[in-house]
Amino acid sequence: MLSLSLALHVLSAVLWVGGMLFAHQALRPAAGLLQEPERLKLWSAVFGHFFPWVKAAIVLLFLTGFGLIRAYGGFGQVGWPVHLMLLIALTMTVIFGVIYARPYKALKAAVAAEDWPAGSEALGVIRRLVGINLLLGLMTVAVASGGRFLAV
Ligand code: HEM
Incomplete structure (x- = not known):
């Protein structure tokens, strides 16, 4: 169960963070080749396909994350990297919520x-x-994977 939770957790992280890297660093410069109307239509469609995956990844990250913490014996038993991971994940989730509710809605309407x-x-x-x-x-990925090896 622990290995399944950790596998799903890391897969969700890869999906969300990797998807953002692709969109921001590869698709964005390439989409600059398009005329404005086509570029905006493309992004609206891209987000329409990507955001359901992000929502699923967020649900899985929190479910499996809390599951792992429970399996390790609770918050008192896990190190600072996990506490930091949770804090950053909460911040990222709020930012995603803002994107979804405001500019993404505005983009679709426009x-x-x-x-x-x-x-x-x-x-x-x-x-x-x-x-x-x-x-x-x-x-978060750097802290989650490498943090435990730091002697603090
Ligand atoms: C953007 C959000 C997140 C990312 C990118 C992320 C990333 C990761 C990664 C890459 C690992 C694997 C570390 C390893 O085994 O080497 C991990 C483990 C873990 N994560 Fe997260 N995580 C996120 C959110 C969360 C949340 C919300 C929680 C708690 C509710 C959480 C709790 C944990 C726990 C308990 C482990 C196991 C740590 C260990 O085995 O030492 N994570 N996370």
């Missing part, structure tokens, strides 16, 4: 109304917030 300046502004906000979440996610 694309439907063919209001390209509004769409471009919403996409800019998403880009900045995903950039922050990407950095936090990479940091």
Whole structure:
């Protein structure tokens, strides 16, 4: 059970953080080749496909994360990397919630109304917030995997 939880946990982390890296560092520069309306329609569709995976990954990360903590004997028995992981994961989840509820909604509405300046502004906000979440996610993976070997 422990190995299944840890496997699902790490798979969810790979899915969320890897997806953000691909979107931010590979798709974003490549999408710059497109005209504005096509670029905004593409991003709206990309998020429509990616965000359900992110939601599933978040649910799995918390379920398996708390499951692992319980299996290890509770919060008092796990080290600082796990406490930090939980704190950063909560921050990332709030940021994702903000993206979903505000600029993503605005992007979809702008694309439907063919209001390209509004769409471009919403996409800019998403880009900045995903950039922050990407950095936090990479940091979490580093802390989660390497932190326990630090003598503190
Ligand atoms: C973005 C969110 C998260 C990421 C990227 C992440 C990443 C990881 C990774 C890569 C590991 C594997 C470490 C290893 O075995 O080498 C791990 C383990 C673990 N994570 Fe997370 N995690 C996240 C969220 C959470 C949350 C929300 C919790 C608690 C509710 C949690 C609790 C744990 C626990 C208890 C372990 C096992 C640590 C150990 O075996 O020493 N994680 N996490």
